[in-house]
Amino acid sequence: MGERSPDEEAEVRVLGLGNVLMGDDAAGPWVVEHLRAEYEIGPGASLTDVGTPGLDLVPFIGGARVVILVDTVKSKGEAGELRFYRRDEILRYPPGPRTSPHDPGVKETLLYLEMAGSGPEEVLLVGIVPGRVEKGLFLTPAVAAAIPEAAEAVAVELRRLGIPALRRPGSAPARPWWAGEEGTAP
Numbered sequence: 001m002g003e004r005s006p007d008e009e010a011e012v013r014v015l016g017l018g019n020v021l022m023g024d025d026a027a028g029p030w031v032v033e034h035l036r037a038e039y040e041i042g043p044g045a046s047l048t049d050v051g052t053p054g055l056d057l058v059p060f061i062g063g064a065r066v067v068i069l070v071d072t073v074k075s076k077g078e079a080g081e082l083r084f085y086r087r088d089e090i091l092r093y094p095p096g097p098r099t100s101p102h103d104p105g106v107k108e109t110l111l112y113l114e115m116a117g118s119g120p121e122e123v124l125l126v127g128i129v130p131g132r133v134e135k136g137l138f139l140t141p142a143v144a145a146a147i148p149e150a151a152e153a154v155a156v157e158l159r160r161l162g163i164p165a166l167r168r169p170g171s172a173p174a175r176p177w178w179a180g181e182e183g184t185a186p
Contacts, residue, residue: 010044010045010046010064011044011045011064011065011066012044012045012046012064012065012066012067012068012158012161012163013045013046013048013060013061013064013066013067013068014032014035014045014046014047014048014068014070014154014158015028015032015048015050015057015060015061015067015068015069015070016028016029016030016031016032016033016047016048016049016050016070016071017029017050017051017052017053017069017070017071017106018051018052018071018072019051019052020051020137020176020178021135021136021137021178022133022134022135022136023130023131023132023133023134023135023136023137023138023139023140024072024079024128024130024131024132024133024139024140024143025072025130025133026137026139026178027070027071027072027128027130027139027143027146027147027150028049028069028070028071028072028128029049029051029176029178030139030144030147030174030176031070031126031128031147031150031151031154032047032048032049032070033049033174033175033176034147034148034151034173034174035047035151035154035155035165036174037171037172037173037174037175038148038151038167038168038171038173038174039151039155039165039166039167039168039171040164040165040166040167040168041158041163041164041165042158042163042164042165043163044163045158045163045165048060053105054105055105055108055109056105057105057106057109058109058112058113061109061110061113061119061120062113062116062118062119063118064120065120065121065122066120066121066122066123066124066161067120067122067123067124068123068124068125068126068154068157068158069106069123069124069125069126070125070126070127070128070150070154071125071126071127071128072127072128072129072130072133072143073085073125073127073128073129075127075129077129078129078142079129079130079131079132079140079142079143080128080129080131080140080142080143080145080146081128081129081146082126082127082128082129082146082149082150082153083125083126083127083128083129084124084125084126084127084153085124085125085127086122086123086124086125087110087120087122087123087124090106090107090110090123090125091107091110091111094107095107095108095111106125110123122161124157126150126153126154126157128143128146128150130143131143137178137179138179155167
């Protein structure tokens, strides 16, 4: 068996979920890139863009003490509004039918890991209400404006857990690979 990566060893894992080719669905990866560009995150935490793993979240979540997920959420409200869900709220209802193999299997993964005895002690989902989820590389203005707020919410949670998460003075905005040369950071 191979060695575990530093991301798999981190006790606290920040996971950005979403498809960077589908407009506002890229909010999770954008938040991870924003954190990488504008924050100094202390040891013990990792930042990972997991894309659209479907039911393959086990390697990203298994063995972590705490998991912070960032994703778009189907919720009433205006585009760009943030929603926060703890583990019990996520698992309040059984998993529903899966409409796409790319839908993240968060509930299924948490239940599986709980049964296997390797689930996280704490889970926080930082959800962003999307405006438009369709082919395209750019976020709607409302969701783009919510990226720094969502990143700060993750940083606050990391600090609550005892992990330094401080803004870098004079940092450059995030410029992820998928935004291309003309892509603008939120």
